[in-house]
Amino acid sequence: MSEKENFLTIKENGSVExxxxxxxFIATIARTTSTDEANKFIQKISKQYRDATHNTFAYTIGLNDDQVKESDNGEPSGTAGVPELKALQLMNLKNVTVVVTRYFGGIKLGAGGLIRAYSNSVTNAVEKIGVIKRVLQQELIFSVPYNRFDEIDHYLKTNKIFIANAEYGVDVKIHIFLDDDNQENTKNDLTNLLSGQVTFTKGEKRYNEIPVKSNNYHEQ
Structure with a gap:
């Protein structure tokens, strides 16, 4: 997986009926980063609902949909797994596996009805569970005198930069995480605010999670 790319995924594992x-129709969805994880999750949910009429599934692994798979599990061909996979892809979700369990209620839905039911089950589950953007960010560490902390804190909050950690010693050592394309501007702003009396140290790189409020996932 390339560390240079940000991507959307579900906020947390969950199940929605x-x-x-x-x-x-019970859509159970989980984050999975490998086909092995995906297959273990599918087996677990299929076992949990072993008495169901069908346990259909779909998964997409990798930032470019490198590995995808779907199964109708006895439903008419193309009416379950494919609509589920397409629903995940239309929402631009990565590293996700969904199992949609069906308990037949006695009324046949027809091919079109099944496609809509399985697709809507996935979309509905994702919207209720929530979506986050995983963003690769660089840790930046710098120290400020106590009497300048409020001013710097205000600047960071105004620019929606959150303090990951603050260590209180002789000065206040601040840890923040920044997108790659936001580092230089932020460093310049802080240098100007502190009249050049600041030194920056790079820490770790890590993925941070940012909630996605819009349903227009393809625009994220």
């Missing part, structure tokens, strides 16, 4: 014409 829809009832459509008396059939129960």
């Amino acid at each position: 829809l009832v459509i014409k008396k059939s129960r």
Whole structure:
């Protein structure tokens, strides 16, 4: 997986149920970073709902949909797994596996109805569980005198930069995380605010999670 790319995924693992014409559709969704993780999750959920009529699934692994798989698990070909996979891809989600369990309620939905039911089950689950953007950021560490902390804190909050950690010693040592394309501007601003009396140290690089409020996931 390239560390240079940011991506969308689900906020957390979860399960959401829809009832459509008396059939129960339970979409259980999880973050998975390998096909091995995906397959273990599918086996676990299929075992949990072993008495269900169908346990269909879809997954996409990798930032470029490098490994994808879907299964109708006995539903008419193309009516379950493919719509589930397309739903994940339309929302631009990465490293996600979904199992949609169906308990048949006695009313046949037809091919079109099944496609809509399985697709909507995934979309509905994702919207209720939530989406985050995983953003690769660089840690930046610098120290400020106590009497300048409030001013620097105000600048950071105004620019939606959050203090990851503050260590209180002779001065206040501040740890922040920045996108690659935001580092130089922030360093310049802080240098100007502190009249050049500041030294920056780079820390670790890590993925941080930012909530995505919009449903227009393809625009993120």
